[in-house]
Amino acid sequence: MANEVQPLNLHTKSWSVKIILAIFSILMLILVVGPLVWLAVHAFATEWKFPSYKPTGLTLEWFRKVFEVQALKEAMKSSFIISPIVVLVSAVICLPAAYASARYNYWGRRTFLIMMFSANAFPKIGLFATIATLYYFLNLMGTIVGVIIVQVLGTIIYMTWIPAAAFASVPKNLEEAARDAGASKFRVFRTITLRMAMPGILVAMVMSFIYAFDEAQGTFLVGAPNIYTMPTAMYAIVETYPIQVTAVFSILLTIPSVLLIGLARKHIIGGQLAEGFQIK
Amino acid sequence: MSTATTNQVAKESFGSKDSKLSVLGFFMALPPILVLGTFIGLPIGLAFFLSLGYTGGLNEVISIIGQDVRARDGKLFTLQAYQDVIKDPRFLGDLRTTLLVSLFATILVLFFSIGIGLIQRLRGGKLSSLLTALSLTPLFIPVVISAWALYTFYGGAGLYQTLLKSFGFDVPQITSTVVAIVIGSVWTSLPFAILMITSGFQSIPNALIEAAQDAGAGIVTIIRTVMLPLAFIPIVIVATFTSIGVMGSFTIPFFLGPNQPTMFGVEITNFFTAYNRPQQSIVMAFIVFLAASGIAVMYIWANFRSAKESGRV
């Protein structure tokens, strides 16, 4: 849909407009990229004295240092174990529901969708505070299962809404044509419906992974002090380690998101995400 | 795509659901609702009763561990905990900070995302692609990192101060102020807003814009009477999700904001962990939830209104 759009002839190709846009872009560039580059460069700095534009010297020492700290290594390990599990659990719970709300009319359909949204409207931090009561009772405080559940809660909205929109956009007559051609119900689902909804499911998985990988508040309240993931470890290290270590850690923490979003970039920008956030 | 076909698609995707109620569909849709019910609905329910002074049952452990827990003592309920919070001298400051930060961040996010969306839709070209790509960058960055990067950038030894100093300005730093919270909130909310709004503008067919041009409308009129109304739903979604998200945020105000007064997200955490006053922290959560629900109602109303308009209902 978005690809067909042609530029319009709006007669606004004047210089003043161009200059204003250029200034706006440069400002955006500084405001967005500035902080990231500023932090990233610190990862390679021996020392940095205010108010200097450059560090005293360059080094790779800090990278080695990060991998020497046992706690940080642990945090990386648990992050990379927990996040994929969260995505899988969430997919198993949510994808059938996504298909159902796209294809079936069932009792309470609207109510379900609105409940899901309301769950998202309750402030996360308040929710994590209230969840403690239940966690104490179920003995989930400080356990991996507890952390996984807390992270799954935040992914449900992505995993249900985005694939639901993707399933809904598969034209029914394509399925009927395949049925007509003699394919079984399951085969049609696998080869037509699932195939065509795949970009949406992929976007949902990527968003869920990133959410789980970045989730800090709930993980901290539920997991600490037994379990630290990379983001919750970050809370601790900004207070105890020099800025260079935090810079290195930040770079490491950013890599998975960059890779994954790069992978699904086309679909995310192509509107799969946006489609998912409209109640139908 | 033409209007005729978009309307048709909308109609079909709605009509394609079997009109009879499906039992299978109900059971397929159940798991996420059960999970949300158990781990969000139930705790919120328990918390609600705790906030009213019900300290028994599942609330017993937390009532014993926590300090200053107000019990209803045989009455139907007590609002003592609410009074504690509201009478606390910090409350008004926190409330103001939370509401103002959410308001300003939402306005700024709408301004930037609608602006960039319009530039991309109406002008196209390399510049607009660059702008879009830039505003999507924070999507790649975990919030903790963003907060920390912003802190180091605007903080005492950051580039912001370095630059100003080398030009001879000696300005007060903006970290640990609400300004920094607003900057950070805009930063984290912008990617979602840009995705929603650009996709909203992109799905307006060229012909609808050109028809307005042909009817004699200038660019400002076209934006006001055709583009903004047609992107109404994405705009409402952005406004609601941004304000709700900012209102309940913790990481950004924690890293970038002042100690006092601060946003409820930070205060809730402080009361829960540092001060060990869970009942008061829960009361605050409900106050934020109340505000968020008001906004959520707007979102739901907007969605149903648009469904009606396009003939889907």
Added chain:
Amino acid sequence: MSQQNEIGLELKGLSKVLGGRVIIDNLDLQVKKGEMVSLLGPSGCGKTTTLRMIAGFLIPDNGTVTLAGKDVTTIGPEKRPSAMVFQNYALWPHMTVFKNVAYPLKVRKVNKAEIEKRVHDVLGVVNLMHHKDSRPAQISGGEQQRVALARALVQEPDILLLDEPLSNLDAKLRVKVREDIRDLQRRLGITTVIVTHDQDEALSISDRIAVMKEGKIEQFSTPEDIYNKPATEYVANFIGSLNRYEGSYSNGQISTGSDVVGVRPEDVTFDSKNSAGAVEATVSLVVPRGHFHEVYLKAQ
């Protein structure tokens, strides 16, 4: 008609390159005031592109566009005295029928009472008063088409531009609506350019037809001329069916030669094989077409 020789629209030396290809190539066209002209041609020949340059959505690389005596080549569509009916109608889904039609007047800051009156008038003309508060999604394709027409007419444009306005309608409605359009156009005397790739449509409603081929006008003449005196073989083939002979024609006879002779099927008569110029043939196929039959013959 007194306006017979005034010029309503003039295109001079129009050229446009799109996507690295020459789409319109040095095109000239002169439309008289009050005249209805069809742009007819196969898909992709540049009809829409030409129309968009007249309307102002595209700026030509070369050449000029003159509307009602005024050079508008570089003026934006919002300032041109033309109104367009889009291929898919382009009605705004968030406005009612009334608001859609009122929009051009509102934009021009016409006062409320007059807007009310003019919109009602024009909705009456297209027979849609009963739908004035409906939304576009709630009315049929033919009705949407009439709303689009009303929205163009309400502007009282000097030039009316229609881009395949009937292509989304079923065959029967199509004939009815095209007659309605022609009727209205005659009554209001609006200079009109209509794009179509339907030869029946072009032949039945236009004063003159411009047959296009690859960005050029191949022939520009009355429907009778286009049909009976096609300037090129391309035009002859594009309009109606044709029996093609290689040879030369004189006094009702086709004799061997190096030219090409075309004979319209309805000009073929059946006769005995001895008459002059007769060609002996056998019937190879008969296709019933309702009130007539199509008979395919094979020459021996």
